[in-house]
Amino acid sequence: MTTAQLLEGASLLNWRRLQLKRGGRRVDFDWLLDLAGGLSWSSLQRLLVEPQQMVQLKVALQELEQIWGLHLDQAIPLQHLVGRCPWRDVELAVSAAALIPRQETEVLVDLALKAVAGMSVGRWADLGTGSGAIAVALSRAMPSTPGHAVDLSADALALARTNLEALAPKGRWHLHQGRWWDPLEPWWGRLDLVVCNPPYIPSELIHNLDSVVRDHEPHLALAGGIDGLHAIREVVAGACRALAPAGWILIEHHHDQSDSVLELLKEAGLTSIRAAQDLEGIKRFAMACRSRSHPS
Ligand SMILES: C[S@@+](CC[C@H](N)C(=O)[O-])C[C@H]1O[C@@H](n2cnc3c(N)ncnc32)[C@H](O)[C@@H]1O
Numbered sequence: 588m589t590t591a592q593l594l595e596g597a598s599l600l601n602w603r604r605l606q607l608k609r610g611g612r613r614v615d616f617d618w619l620l621d622l623a624g625g626l627s628w629s630s631l632q633r634l635l636v637e638p639q640q641m642v643q644l645k646v647a648l649q650e651l652e653q654i655w656g657l658h659l660d661q662a663i664p665l666q667h668l669v670g671r672c673p674w675r676d677v678e679l680a681v682s683a684a685a686l687i688p689r690q691e692t693e694v695l696v697d698l699a700l701k702a703v704a705g706m707s708v709g710r711w712a713d714l715g716t717g718s719g720a721i722a723v724a725l726s727r728a729m730p731s732t733p734g735h736a737v738d739l740s741a742d743a744l745a746l747a748r749t750n751l752e753a754l755a756p757k758g759r760w761h762l763h764q765g766r767w768w769d770p771l772e773p774w775w776g777r778l779d780l781v782v783c784n785p786p787y788i789p790s791e792l793i794h795n796l797d798s799v800v801r802d803h804e805p806h807l808a809l810a811g812g813i814d815g816l817h818a819i820r821e822v823v824a825g826a827c828r829a830l831a832p833a834g835w836i837l838i839e840h841h842h843d844q845s846d847s848v849l850e851l852l853k854e855a856g857l858t859s860i861r862a863a864q865d866l867e868g869i870k871r872f873a874m875a876c877r878s879r880s881h882p883s
Pocket residue numbers: 685686687688689692714715716717718719720721737738739740743765766767784785786787807808809818
């Protein structure tokens with residue numbers, strides 16, 4: 588990154604107008620100004636009213652122009668270009684190795700913590716950890732509870748390690764490479780909380796995704812097979828065996844998969860099954876509990 592830059596608000600606003608004329612979405616440009624430039628949304632709003640104020644940016648305008656240009660020309664996600672992404676109360680390192688953590692997954696974590704509020708959680712797991720976002724959130728919320736983050740991708744796990752080392756309390760989390768429940772076999776029957784944001788995009792929809800997603804986020808993080816439910820079926824099938832009695836599983840899914848996922852959870856013998864909505868009121872999550880009496 589180059590040196591900081593001090594300039595008059597009016598000049599910055601004029602430069603911002605020119606950049607937006609190149610294309611792209613205002614919301615994305617302002618996100619870049621905030622994260623890479625250090626100009627918060629509220630400071631920008633103040634500047635729009637009082638353009639005579641001076642502004643201190645963390646980087647030179649040319650650097651922001653270059654990032655914006657790469658985003659416009661090659662559809663590279665701004666998060667990859669900046670290398671960071673704010674998520675919940677932290678700033679995660681992100682890269683092409685793993686999915687950029689989404690806002691709805693913040694809701695998934697809130698639901699998970701609510702489900703186990705008042706319960707003594709002895710052990711948690713994050714299946715398909717990617718950047719480690721969920722594992723970081725669970726570790727921070729339950730600093731003395733051991734937890735496990737699993738992913739098939741070695742590259743994703745390396746990124747998860749970076750984030751956990753930087754942001755989570757030390758010594759209580761473990762990373763495992765492998766398929767869903769497999770690496771957790773030593774703890775089967777003892778997992779009180781399992782959170783999973785699996786790949787769930789049906790095959791035929793993959794090529795319709797925005798190129799910023801389709802061409803830059805890992806296929807392994809997106810592709811859920813023909814009906815989008817391949818990973819979810821596998822995760823649900825192992826849940827009764829791996830969850831502790833009265834343990835919870837929470838799964839994120841596509842906008843039209845709620846009925847199917849609830850049915851899978853029912854067929855698997857789980858109880859207290861319910862759907863939950865994202866911030867737009869769409870059923871994007873399913874949660875269920877292993878009954879206390881279910882045979883392992
Ligand atoms: C939708 S991404 C979720 C990433 C992260 N948990 C999040 O919410 O941002 C799904 C993750 O599952 C991983 N994955 C895909 N197939 C897997 C498998 N068979 N076993 C374990 N992890 C898998 C992918 O590598 C990817 O990191």
